[in-house]
Amino acid sequence: MASQPVATDTPTNEFDRATAVRPNLEPDRFTATIDPGWTVGTKPNGGYLLAMAARAAGVALGHGGSPHRDPLSATAHFLRAPDPGPTEIRTEVLRSGRSASQVRASLWQSQACCVDATFTMGTLPDPPVAAPFWSDNAPVDLAPIDQCVLMPSSRPGSEMTVSIMDRCQLRLDPADLGFATGSPSGRGELRGWMTLADGRPLDALALLFVADALPPATFEVVMSGWVPTLSLSVAVRAIPAPGPVRIRQAVGSIDDGRFDEVCEIWDGEGRLVAQATQLAAIRLPPDASAAT
Amino acid sequence: MASQPVATDTPTNEFDRATAVRPNLEPDRFTATIDPGWTVGTKPNGGYLLAMAARAAGVALGHGGSPHRDPLSATAHFLRAPDPGPTEIRTEVLRSGRSASQVRASLWQSQACCVDATFTMGTLPDPPVAAPFWSDNAPVDLAPIDQCVLMPSSRPGSEMTVSIMDRCQLRLDPADLGFATGSPSGRGELRGWMTLADGRPLDALALLFVADALPPATFEVVMSGWVPTLSLSVAVRAIPAPGPVRIRQAVGSIDDGRFDEVCEIWDGEGRLVAQATQLAAIRLPPDASAAT
Secondary structure, eight states: OOOOOOOTTSOSSHHHHHTOEEEOSSTTEEEEEEOTTSEETTEEOHHHHHHHHHHHHHHHHHHTTOOOOEEEEEEEEEOSOOOSEEEEEEEEEEEEOSSOEEEEEEEEETTEEEEEEEEEEEOOOSSOOSSOSEEOOOOOOOOOGGGSEEOOSOOTTOOOOOTHHHHEEEEEOGGGOGGGGTOOOSSOEEEEEEEETTOOOOOHHHHHHHTTOSOOGGGGTOOOSOOOEEEEEEEEOSOOOSSOEEEEEEEEEEETTEEEEEEEEEOTTSOEEEEEEEEEEOOOOTTOOOOO | OOOOOOOTTSOSSHHHHHTOEEEOSSTTEEEEEEOTTSEETTEEOHHHHHHHHHHHHHHHHHHTTOOOOEEEEEEEEEOSOOOSEEEEEEEEEEEEOSSOEEEEEEEEETTEEEEEEEEEEEOOOSSOOSSOSEEOOOOOOOOOGGGSEEOOSOOTTOOOOOTHHHHEEEEEOGGGOGGGGTOOOSSOEEEEEEEETTOOOOOHHHHHHHTTOSOOGGGGTOOOSOOOEEEEEEEEOSOOOSSOEEEEEEEEEEETTEEEEEEEEEOTTSOEEEEEEEEEEOOOOTTOOOOO
């Protein structure tokens, strides 16, 4: 059988395909497919799910005539990790405003709510306005991109495949790679460069993925098992200039089985384009001690 | 008429009284009264509203038998500023789990949603476990409390009354008070000490208020009008030791009419007890320039 022509509305890049939402019978519900290529181990990446929910939020706003498609602020609570496969996204436009609108979007699988997200949506200038009015947030200092180390999706000796590392190109500063050889630096910080693997430019939706795509910065403090995200908040500040972004992810404190982590993202022109915080759970071995 | 005895279930402190929620006809709905004493100008403080919503979330969980009362992670989007007076809080338990539960709570007035909040709730150890496993977040360095300056609720020459400053005692480092004399430092940072005015100890609920009680740190960059919060995310990490907490609030960047601000709170023993981020809108005069 001859190959079929690609429909013009089929996205030609991995991110847009994997976050696509399809209308459902009800105008505030969407169906989507959680792609097995955007996982950490067997579970989908949280930032990827947040981007999918944000896309549905933007489409729901469009049904009411609102032009807002960019998540200015995205907050999510993670209830259960869904599996790759079909999912339903339920949206509710809370307010459609002139400069900003608010939408709730929750992701369901097997009749259970897996992710509950809320968005303040707007329209970010593209290209951005000339320069920020003021910033105290200088881009993180790190090694040039060609001296940073590309993170693979799988490593010899590791059982876990991190398939999102085939979707993006994440290059970490060699000074922050102690975890890879079992010798964490003790600084609780990871610094790196990122692009999407197929070259799709980073926009507001893709930054939601980028804000949760690094390994946990706790890896540079103590080796642990799976660190499930409890909640994730991302402020998208500007559309990045073309090219790789710089990322700094750093732990605040590890206390009572949870840790907080800040992720900051700058574009090639040094502008802060996103700032994120997450609270995650961490299970430490009984005899664990922190690297110093 | 003789004074009535105080009912035993009437809270004896200002914070618990002002955030009290009463059961409604439906088990997932509550009524409450937004107290005019917790305002900035004529509008209620956002952290105060978030604490009220969190209290309703905990009561809603209790209806289902869950013991979770402490907001581990609170996220809110602010749609409209309500007025002091009656409000309805609508809750939805999204998941009731063993170590954490998720609840949505929205605050309504005049049939309009004003605040939409979601909480990951749990139980923080009280008193806290011995010490954090690891922290990179040393308490902010600031002047001793007796050298800091108590913020008044009203100032000569200012039209606005900040009534929350009568509910708490906020003492700011004199080095960060340039804004008070029209000479911002240009550092975009405020550091201070806080207690509740009536001595009520700070717990997880009260920290939600504390995390949004400082003036905007943009005051130390540029004088502006009202800076409405778009979204606020607070991670509560531990119950504070008795006594005043230290607070640092700092601007990330002011860009395209919005700014992000981080607020960190430490107790008297130096433990990080809360970390918050907010995105707010700022309207700058056309000829505004940033202090340096």
